[in-house]
Amino acid sequence: MNSEFDIIQQYFDWQPSSDSVAIGIGDDAAVLNLSHRQGQQLVISVDTLIEGVHFPKNTPAEAIGHKALAVNLSDLAAMGAEPAWFTLALSLPESNQAWLNDFSAALKQLADQYNIQLIGGDTTRGDLSLTLQVMGFVETGKALLRSGAMVNDKIYVTGTLGDAAIGLAMLQNRLDASSYTQKARHFCQKALNYPQPQHCISQIIKHYATACLDISDGLLQDLGHILNASKVGAQLDLSSIPLSKSALELGRNQALPYALSGGDDYQLLFTVGPEKEQQLQNVLKDNNNKDLKISCIGKIDDKNEGKITDYLGHVINTAGYQHF
């Protein structure tokens, strides 16, 4: 058995590649330079993942390492913030070398990809759970909030929805995986275990969006958060909800509930005013990057504050995943 000190030193004491870290792992606290952050605000988010709640038992260590950081980076993307640092609190039933190797390698790979530095950690013995706190920076006053949606704004999402929820349903045998192609099974499993934070597109849409969040609890519930914060309602065009080819193997009607309420998408949901919509479309077209896919799925209205209706005016139930 290793001591807590050894675990941090052995698996997580990566040399910081940024001079923003004056003192990293190894003292009572990290010390971070802010001298080149004039005109910026600090953006902070914290998320816990617990085995059996946020990921199934027997999820591979590398998937846990990736997902734990990815869902936190997704919160920074939702604010339009640039990643800077993170801390890791890891609770483990035992010090398992193979597990720690796989976990820390995946964590480091994603951290390097998004240029975010691990600056502090705490390991404890207990059931498997992780709490990550990510920190980033945004130009003062430019953070994308939930509260800025205005009547007549269009509602957009990035990527496709429901894939991760379908992957989970296959894993838990609520869907018969053998009915689908291997490609679809693999795609949905990857969407569940290896979500990709939408930072690239976030750095574009932050100049156009009036409100934004990342979809973690399901489209309807998360749209409800924007509507409540912005004191508006919304009309959704259910036929425009973007579904992947893999999801469509279920048939559109069977796939749609996963896209509406499944959760774990980590795509961005955002609103854009009519005067900026064309500009945004042009920028994305010029960018010519097929990963930067966005879909208009409806518009903000003033008919039913906090309520979501379809284009026939029928109220759509927003109940999604609840932790309690």
Added chain:
Amino acid sequence: MNSEFDIIQQYFDWQPSSDSVAIGIGDDAAVLNLSHRQGQQLVISVDTLIEGVHFPKNTPAEAIGHKALAVNLSDLAAMGAEPAWFTLALSLPESNQAWLNDFSAALKQLADQYNIQLIGGDTTRGDLSLTLQVMGFVETGKALLRSGAMVNDKIYVTGTLGDAAIGLAMLQNRLDASSYTQKARHFCQKALNYPQPQHCISQIIKHYATACLDISDGLLQDLGHILNASKVGAQLDLSSIPLSKSALELGRNQALPYALSGGDDYQLLFTVGPEKEQQLQNVLKDNNNKDLKISCIGKIDDKNEGKITDYLGHVINTAGYQHF
């Protein structure tokens, strides 16, 4: 049952009393102003507390709320940093209103006392555990590190040691509580459940200390961290280890192991160069605050790098509490 969203809103959405918080709880992330932090560095520490590991089952909710923040504030004190913000990740087996009321009231009381703002949270369902991350500020280059101890520095501790460990031993019936006065039982229980972060004295000693940390794993183990980081050894005068009247009810010889290896003290351990020792003593005498008690317990030497000896040259075993 409440939803996660309701729990944060109902129990933890305290109005920020500082204009450093641009966006607090309720969006994807908090947004924090740094405009008045020129010439300062950000100091960050994270600690997890798990029921049954860091505090016994059936610990009162208010003690958990207090201690979780206190041990994190203690890390900021050990760096000489001024508290600013914290986040709370709380895992609970169920949403218990009475528990949440007691917990959040104690947390808020201590937060108000040290002027630290709760700026983000995540609640999940699971075994009882808490991860707090605290953030504070220090003048650039002035953080108290573990690595600055020099040969011939004197070694000091604040307060008295071993009281919390004795309180835990009584609670777990490893000591027969009925053999001690009610006053001693109460004092040691309070030391265990309601540690006081040493911020007041930290703001004084930061001008004099060459190295500093807070004692969480026991004096010997934590002194070992300073010695290893500073590449020096130490001679301890065991007769100078400060013990409370309550601890002395066990007799000095029986109390001493609790003070040396018990842990959970959250007193500061620091080193002072010979040229500044008298100045520090004078400042503390002038301050005339009996809470600002410090004791010289030994000195740094170059005889055995990383080793602790007594004044007869015998090596003292540094094994303390290990999480793994």
